[in-house]
Structures are given as C-alpha cells and as structure tokens.
Amino acid sequence: MLNNLLFKFFSQNTSHSESPRISRKFSQLLFWLALSLVCLPSNGFAQTECPSVNVKIQNISNNTGVIACAIFESEEGFPGKFLKYASKVMITQISGTDASFEFSDVLPGKYAIAVIHDENYNGELDKNFFGVPKEGYGFSSGAEVTLSAPSFSDAEFLYDGGVLQMSIDLSY
Known part of the structure; x- marks a missing residue:
C-alpha cells in the first residue's frame, strides 16, 4: 500500500510538462558553468604568497x-x-x-x-x-x-x- 502511494505521488509530480523543462534547463546551466570553470586559466586559482x-x-x-x-x-x-x-x-x-x-x-x-x-x-x-x-x-x-x-x-x-x-x- 505504501508503494502504491509513493508511485502515485511521483507519477503525479512528473506528469507536469514544466518539470522536465526546468530540470533540463538547470542541467544545461550546470553543464556550462562547469565547462567555464574548467576553461579558466589555472593560474587564476593558484595560491600566491601572502604579504x-x-x-x-x-x-x-x-x-x-x-x-x-x-x-x-x-x-x-x-x-x-x-x-x-x-x-x-x-x-x-x-x-x-x-x-x-x-x-x-x-x-x-x-x-x-x-x-x-x-x-x-x-x-x-x-x-x-x-x-x-x-x-x-x-x-x-x-x-x-x-x-x-x-x-x-x-x-x-x-x-x-x-x-x-x-x-x-x-x-x-
């Protein structure tokens, strides 16, 4: 019975057409953010000597x-x-x-x-x-x-x- 309730809850929340689109846009944003951090010059994060x-x-x-x-x-x-x-x-x-x-x-x-x-x-x-x-x-x-x-x-x-x-x- 608990399995049936969980199934109904999750199937109702994923049936909306907005949720996958938001999730896909969020995933794309994370991908581009990660890619931009990888492409930054490595000396940008290098530890410098303290005064x-x-x-x-x-x-x-x-x-x-x-x-x-x-x-x-x-x-x-x-x-x-x-x-x-x-x-x-x-x-x-x-x-x-x-x-x-x-x-x-x-x-x-x-x-x-x-x-x-x-x-x-x-x-x-x-x-x-x-x-x-x-x-x-x-x-x-x-x-x-x-x-x-x-x-x-x-x-x-x-x-x-x-x-x-x-x-x-x-x-x-």
Whole structure:
C-alpha cells in the first residue's frame, strides 16, 4: 500500500510538462558553468604568497637557548626593550645554525628589526660589566654596534606591503 502511494505521488509530480523543462534547463546551466570553470586559466586559482616580512637569521653559534626576533615601528624602546615596545616578537628554539621568522599582517611603512640569541632564557641581551654583549645579536639593514647599540634609523628599512626577504647575521 505504501508503494502504491509513493508511485502515485511521483507519477503525479512528473506528469507536469514544466518539470522536465526546468530540470533540463538547470542541467544545461550546470553543464556550462562547469565547462567555464574548467576553461579558466589555472593560474587564476593558484595560491600566491601572502604579504610578509621573512627574516632568516644566520651564524647561530650554538643550540643553547632561543632566538628572539622583534620588529619595531618606531625608535621607542629600540633595540633593548623589545618585549615592551616591539610591535611583534617571535621566539623559536634553535635547531642548527639558521632560524627563520615570518611576520605577516605588517602594514607598509618604516620598520627596524632586532634579534638576540637568548642563551639563558631571560628575555634580554646579557652584557658584561663594560656593557659589551655576552650573547649573539643582529639588526636589520646591516646596522652595527659601535660604542653603543645602533639607532632605529641605522637599522630602518622600508616595507612596501609585499613579500620582503632579508637575512640578518648574528654577531657574538
């Protein structure tokens, strides 16, 4: 009896002349849509690199501790107070003699980067009695330490909002 009811229901719904025509038009629309997607150039859907500042740290002397890389938007706190004033800080365990960092969501502008090899995990660059660093350090734009740490303007670089690759060598 249930089979008879189902048969009657489906036979009544397919007896209308509009239903097959709508179904055929819908099928044709789906076919042309699928065909047009297949014909699109493949690079239209290719994944592109996201805008970011990519920093490769080189010359890590040992695997003790962590590498901290901080990006600053202004001279305030640069370079020593990165935990308080840096706009972004990334820290990674050391594996080998190189480390890499990727800063995304960075707006175009002027920035400076400071890197430290924090061998004792205290979150700062340790110095001796005379103020000479006892741990590795490095700065963007090849800024060097003379009698004091470099200024923000010495390490400054311009970021245009695209993909920027840079390398920073650590000094010990």
